[in-house]
Amino acid sequence: MNPEQMISQLAGFYNHDQFAEIYHLHAAEFKQHVPEKTVMDFYHYDIKRSLGEITSWEFIKSEEEVSEYLVNFKYGELSLKISLTADQLLALVNWEPVDQEEEILNSRDPLTILSANPLANPLHRFIDQQAINYLQDPNNRSLSIGLIHGTYTETFFYGETQQGNSVLPDSHSLYEIGSISKTFTAVILAHAINQGKIGLNDDIRKYLSGDYPNLQFEGTPISVIALCNHTSGLPGLPENFEAHEGYVERNPYLNYSKEMISEYLKSFVLDEPPGTRAEYSNLGFAVLGMILEDLYQLPLKKLLQEVITVPLEMKNTTYEVPAGRQDSLVAGYDHENGEDAGYWDLGDFKAAGGLKSDLDDLLSYLRANINDSTRDFSLTHHQTNIQNGYGRGLAWVTQFFNEDTIIWHNGGTGGFRSYCAFVKEKQIGLVVLSNSSKDVDDMALEILLYSIQNLINI
Incomplete structure (x- = not known):
């Protein structure tokens, strides 16, 4: 052989x-x-x-x-x-x-890329280098970057909100933030925990309507904490997700309802004890969203407002963009072909990734996390699971770089990518938003690490 x-x-x-x-x-x-x-x-x-x-x-x-x-x-x-x-x-x-250098066809001339970066210091110039490298790919459209250091905040904008319109994004340009939404769901969960309404180690069946005998393995049930740190044993999506009636490839979550989720959970069978292994699960967060809505007898939209967006005066973070703000939505693009990717309606999966937000709101959210502004925010950062090289709190990922602990989450939909991270001890935070499906994680981490290592220049 x-x-x-x-x-x-x-x-x-x-x-x-x-x-x-x-x-x-x-x-x-x-x-x-x-x-x-x-x-x-x-x-x-x-x-x-x-x-x-x-x-x-x-x-x-x-x-x-x-x-x-x-x-x-x-x-x-x-x-x-x-x-x-x-x-x-x-x-x-x-x-x-596969470690392959991506070939960029018809690379943009850097001088043609719109920018609002003053280039006043080494940090500005480093951010500019990273952003220009990203946007030289003609299938990438714009970047909105926000950096926090202590009480100081800086923002940087690149590209255009829609192909060919020559309009820079600004602090109120709306992006889909994908799975960063999970951290908001985690704050709402932490609020319920701090109110004594639910326990992290509770069997999730205590809060689900209906009978789910299979949501346990040899007597070990799926706990609330397992939904929130991705150790529930549930798959990323139901096996029948793409085969369900009403599936739309450009808007995949639109028609997969709570009733479908419940039916799937009744037939699902665990093959090992919950808590054994981490497997990233949008389904798990959809179930968590259902539990929170049933627990409070309120829609997730209302819980989001009461616990997070109203107290923090985040006026532009929502699952459904009102008619008066539609013009602020930047267009999202498929990085593979440069075509308009449309928007995703997460429907009953909104707890996993349904939020739209702008840079101004996300910097307020990030600062609330950095400062542990409430017990709810603080609780989401407590490490609940450790894997090779990283850990998880409630939704948030924790990673160690030298002596620094970086707490972060990223997000992605059909035409958007996002990254949000902070280092509490150094009061540093970063938000990166893109209206392209091209990943921003590596670029964002480079900027964050440079900021940490060059504090004197910020």
């Missing part, structure tokens, strides 16, 4: 969910150190639920008996390095992200 034949066999087992068979392709030395369940879980949860089936592969190169392939999946690609033992078993299997 050669490496090509081994990949063919591995892919066949993978596509038919025969993950135990993949384990048996490995050499005895590997099996001595790695349990079968670890391998099965890796292919089942870490790869297949995110990337789908393997569709093809191509040889890249071979060095010292290690062969490298580009493996294409339904929803992405990975690099695979493998080597075989003398008896044709797997000695090495190494899956990695």
